Amino acid sequence: MHGLWKLRAFLKRDLATDVSYRLSFVLEAVHVGITVAAFFFLSRMLGDTRPEGYASFPFILVGMAVNAYMTTCLVCFSQTIRGSQLGGTLKAILSTPTSPTAFLLCSSAYPFLRASLDAGVYVIVGALFGLSMARVNVLSAALVLALSLLAFSSVGILSATVTLVFKRGEPLLWLFGSGSWLLGGVLYPTGLLPPALQQVSALLPITHAVNGMRAAVLGGAAPAEIAGDLLRLGLFVGLFAPLSVLAFALGVDHARRLGTLDHR
């Protein structure tokens, strides 16, 4: 129960803070709407092109939504650490019985909810531009989403560890984020990439997240039909989730040993 009470406290804290900045709340939704509209008109320029068998607008929209989730997962953990260091709350929090890992995971809950809200806006605005959700396989989409969040979060936690130890985690995020954007098939099929880059693409979780999500949402694929993508995401999670949590615990221990927990 302690964990749930803490999770509730973090959500309440972040919601209260977010609501106090009402304008940015609204502007972010407007930003998502404008982005969707821009990609709608871009897809009209592409005409009848059907990347991987899907109409180009929904193809791009699903890629963008998955990419938005990935960006949230990548940045929210290191932002939590950096923001707490700069605000002076990190040491106050870590002097309570709450473990550093619990703090990090609870802090990520609200950004995930916001990312889901943004994804909802993507779908609603997309529907206004003719996106059809008639063929969605909900189970497949939920499985892809859950594994993707865990996979992206593993990288996010590793980045938070780098932030904690070196005070700057952004270069790792930029590299992973822009690499995924370029090679992960967000806006175009990975089949267009040179063969060597396709091999790199296959190693990135976003490639399988985007493939699986498109198949589930646009193609109505059952879990068995996207087993390959689910398996690769699962392998990534199995390898990197424990590694990232362990690395973070070691990073906190390292910072406590050196006395640099709240150094800026």
Next chain:
Amino acid sequence: MTGTPPRDAIRLQAIAKWFPPPGVHLGRRPGRGGRQVLRDVSLQVAAGEIMGLVGSNGAGKTTLLEILAATQLPTAGSGVVHGFDLAAQAPAVRRIVGYCPASADSFYPRLTGRANLEFFAALYNLPPAAARRRAGAVLELMRAPELAQVVFQQCSAGMKQKLGVARALLGDPPILLLDEPTRSLDPDAQRDFQSLLRGTLVDALGKTVLLVTHNLGEARAICDRVALLRGGTIAGVWSAAGLPPDLRFEADG
């Protein structure tokens, strides 16, 4: 928790602390090229006692408190707080210690005093209703119920200081580590706080307090004993009544 509190609530043995030089330190041996802030600090604080800790800026007072709050590890030496080992049982130490850092800004600026305290109360494993009650109770205890509705960024320095102490009380800890808690308070509020600390928290509730202060008058008024930290080492421990009138913080020569 231990069944009966040990006679010494805090016991430190030969604590040393090195801070590293700026840069990357993975795998670096402690002390190589760094700055030593604590050396061979041994100190005992009895249960139910207020121990004052005085010393000049940079003497190592805050570092010592952070080691006791288990947010830093000592480079060498050992310590036991309320029966728990500082290094090996850090989570248990955090449950029984209330820490008020010197910086009063370690709250969320857009939230009210109550919302901030309720958040931190949840980190002490309190369920929502109990967190709400506890937040109200510690503000009452601090004689500052009006802070409940004030947004933190609109608080004065003294109000922030009171919230910092209130937060340290959230977990009802037997041991309080207070880093200059009266620094920003006006003289009346200082007297109120000193009477709260001595009369209520220690004499009535039996808490143990390690109080960092630069105010020797305050140390004489409410502490049982006072330790002087000079150049990272304990230069002397006196009963409050026996504090030398010409006590100097700085090293001679």
